[in-house]
Amino acid sequence: MTLGSSNGAVADAAPLSAQESDPRVMGWMEGFPPPKDKIITQPDSVYFSFPKLRWSVCHLREFLPTEEISRGLGAPVPLAYPPPYEFGDLRDAIDALTFTPLGAHAPMSWEQSLYANYTDGVLILHKGRVIYERYFGCLQPDGKHAAMSMTKSLTGLLAEILVVEGKLDDAAPVSAIVPEVRDSAFGSATVRQVMDMTTGLRYSEDYADPNADIWTYSAAASPLPKPAGYAGPDGYWEYLQQVKPEGRHGDAFHYRTVNSDMLGWIISRVSGKSVTALASERLWRPMGAEQDAYMTVDGKGTPYAGGGLSAGLRDLGRLGLLMLNEGVIDGKRLFPAEVVKKIRAGGDPAKFGESYPALVGGRYSSMWWLYPGDEGVIAARGVHGQTIYVDPSAEMVLVRFASFPKAQNPLIDPTSLPAFRAVSQYLKSR
Amino acid sequence: MTLGSSNGAVADAAPLSAQESDPRVMGWMEGFPPPKDKIITQPDSVYFSFPKLRWSVCHLREFLPTEEISRGLGAPVPLAYPPPYEFGDLRDAIDALTFTPLGAHAPMSWEQSLYANYTDGVLILHKGRVIYERYFGCLQPDGKHAAMSMTKSLTGLLAEILVVEGKLDDAAPVSAIVPEVRDSAFGSATVRQVMDMTTGLRYSEDYADPNADIWTYSAAASPLPKPAGYAGPDGYWEYLQQVKPEGRHGDAFHYRTVNSDMLGWIISRVSGKSVTALASERLWRPMGAEQDAYMTVDGKGTPYAGGGLSAGLRDLGRLGLLMLNEGVIDGKRLFPAEVVKKIRAGGDPAKFGESYPALVGGRYSSMWWLYPGDEGVIAARGVHGQTIYVDPSAEMVLVRFASFPKAQNPLIDPTSLPAFRAVSQYLKSR
Known part of the structure; x- marks a missing residue:
């Protein structure tokens, strides 16, 4: 794949996979300054076209004026989690779940679906506790x-x-x-x-x-x-x-x-x-x-x-x-x-x-x-x-x-x- | 004072006082939508000219792309304060302090200086405790x-x-x-x-x-x-x-x-x-x-x-x-x-x-x-x-x-x- 093919106009041709289009793999905006072909800028037809959008979805404020929704100044109320060993078991169990995509015949695992869907972050709460949480691509727990x-x-x-x-x-x-x-x-x-x-x-x-x-x-x-x-x-x-x-x-x-x-x-x-x-x-x-x-x-x-x-x-x-x-x-x-x-x-x-x-x-x-x-x-x-x-x-x-x-x-x-x-x-x- | 005189180009003529130019008094950006003559927009020669800048200094992200400096996700460590009665006494005492401005002869009180200086917020820490804290104009404790x-x-x-x-x-x-x-x-x-x-x-x-x-x-x-x-x-x-x-x-x-x-x-x-x-x-x-x-x-x-x-x-x-x-x-x-x-x-x-x-x-x-x-x-x-x-x-x-x-x-x-x-x-x- 050449960088040219990552242009929104021809993205139809052969879309990169989730792994291939991971912003860290693509190297978007890395370096001081980034190489010219790794800089993502205005307009939105550029910064919000695939695969650049895989970086931009976490960085909209760097392109646009924004207004804060303030959480205030107090301590956050942490979400509840199971003990780590239980959390790990739950993750393994959920990753291994299989299902048949709509209109398909071959089954797919939950973990495969995360890549099929170009997931950046997924959180599952059950009975008020976080039982599953994973981050991909541009997202981190402290990111937006x-x-x-x-x-x-x-x-x-x-x-x-x-x-x-x-x-x-x-x-x-x-x-x-x-x-x-x-x-x-x-x-x-x-x-x-x-x-x-x-x-x-x-x-x-x-x-x-x-x-x-x-x-x-x-x-x-x-x-x-x-x-x-x-x-x-x-x-x-x-x-x-x-x-x-x-x-x-x-x-x-x-x-x-x-x-x-x-x-x-x-x-x-x-x-x-x-x-x-x-x-x-x-x-x-x-x-x-x-x-x-x-x-x-x-x-x-x-x-x-x-x-x-x-x-x-x-x-x-x-x-x-x-x-x-x-x-x-x-x-x-x-x-x-x-x-x-x-x-x-x-x-x-x-x-x-x-x-x-x-x-x-x-x-x-x-x-x-x-x-x-x-x-x-x-x-x-x-x-x-x-x-x-x-x-x-x-x-x-x-x-x-x-x-x-x-x-x-x-x-x-x-x-x-x-x-x-x-x-x-x-x-x-x- | 007419709104026309608040234009940066003629601000020299008769600058509004701190009290007169308080953004809440001016009514900047109040209402949904604000009246046409109360909307502050690009370019910076408009939004960052006095008296509009008295509002804009608290709202730069609403005009410009920005990047976050994250505090992370944990609880903040609150600053230390004296007991309220002591805090109140300290405030009265500091407000009443007088000094002579450089090049002047008449004394000025600390509290007068806050207005002379178009203060939006002032915080004084002494021996690690906040002994004085006041907000004016566009600023609040949870504002930037x-x-x-x-x-x-x-x-x-x-x-x-x-x-x-x-x-x-x-x-x-x-x-x-x-x-x-x-x-x-x-x-x-x-x-x-x-x-x-x-x-x-x-x-x-x-x-x-x-x-x-x-x-x-x-x-x-x-x-x-x-x-x-x-x-x-x-x-x-x-x-x-x-x-x-x-x-x-x-x-x-x-x-x-x-x-x-x-x-x-x-x-x-x-x-x-x-x-x-x-x-x-x-x-x-x-x-x-x-x-x-x-x-x-x-x-x-x-x-x-x-x-x-x-x-x-x-x-x-x-x-x-x-x-x-x-x-x-x-x-x-x-x-x-x-x-x-x-x-x-x-x-x-x-x-x-x-x-x-x-x-x-x-x-x-x-x-x-x-x-x-x-x-x-x-x-x-x-x-x-x-x-x-x-x-x-x-x-x-x-x-x-x-x-x-x-x-x-x-x-x-x-x-x-x-x-x-x-x-x-x-x-x-x-």
């Missing part, structure tokens, strides 16, 4: 990783907390809360339709299509100075004001990032706080986080509520525990149980559609994914393989950071979802 | 503030640690360590001349002169994409390779930021670590820091060793304690006492010159300021009023963050240095 669209679930959780506390009326039209979007497609949607992404918007989010609206949106959102002659919207919130309608609100689930940014605006407007400040106050500080997290911001300092979060693996484990235990962590209640119960009860499988082959029959509720099946799995998902996977049937929380070469999660679901179920089965059988 | 050129002292301390440990030969020519600068003015300088800023370089750092080299340097250093047709050096280290000589190395102290970036390159080259990684490993992690710090980076990810640090007030107090106690904090030795002894013994008052009226007879050594006088004060200084002031004669460490309207510290020294001495005298008299 891009959460991508898992950010949406953070935004959705904060919104649902405000709903349950009576501070946000989810039946209200968005225009009653944010009059600035009165003339956009959002104006006539309800807050709940935004939370569940059943708005009728003209918005294409096909990451593989270079003309998709998502890229226009990115131009509005870029914190870099706008190019000369740029006449488009400046910042996330100006973009939202000119989104056009398409279809009817409430008819169907359409996965569109702009809903999350609309929700970010809504919760900031009703709480008087930025999404970062809310996340710090309601979650990062009280949950005993061991690292600050951060969110990228647009040129006006607005955090990217649809995808800007970077955080530590264990801290997203804490977030998963809060979902599993309905607001309680370390014996402390952070928000009413009703918040998670409402999220679980929401969404509509009839509206969910078939865009996600592995999830047909599931639901999308308050920006969380409710998986089909009896286990009652609730998940956060982000492109390139990010997930928080909460399986109450096994009292399990699984967090995975990854840098899968392609963005689309349906490509990584086949080697992921059955692997997660294999772990869940194993834990239930112990 | 731009350290500006105090960054240089961090870089110098790390370099001196490597010298004492035998990993860096301070007598070696720079070209022996970083051959890339062989043809620049740095090539023929010794490491020690760089550390003490006695290099002979053509470099103007007059912040008031729009044609000064510092601004060209800023263009090289900017992480934003270069303007079309830009043909200058890209990044800190490319800039260093084309610095021209002027005068003779070793003859005189000339305060030039590029020396610090050269030193950053040197210590990265010999240690194999970025300045941020070194600062984390040698200082932030072992000193029990309560916050991560960060440094801004250029377009190639090189931390700005000459001015890029932002940190918490108390964490710079910890750094001051390490200087006071020659490498020991909380009973733990982080580096040999020889490091501070060497810094204290270095520099040459004959070379120091008279550019700093309040400091004539002082020295500059390993990027620390050694003040004239019997107290043996050693200090870090940064534009707009940043200082770590270590007075061993009073077992005192004082850290001040500020956002004085003008950059130049000689303008703020008259209401600062005699104020610091008044506190020192008071503490010695107790």
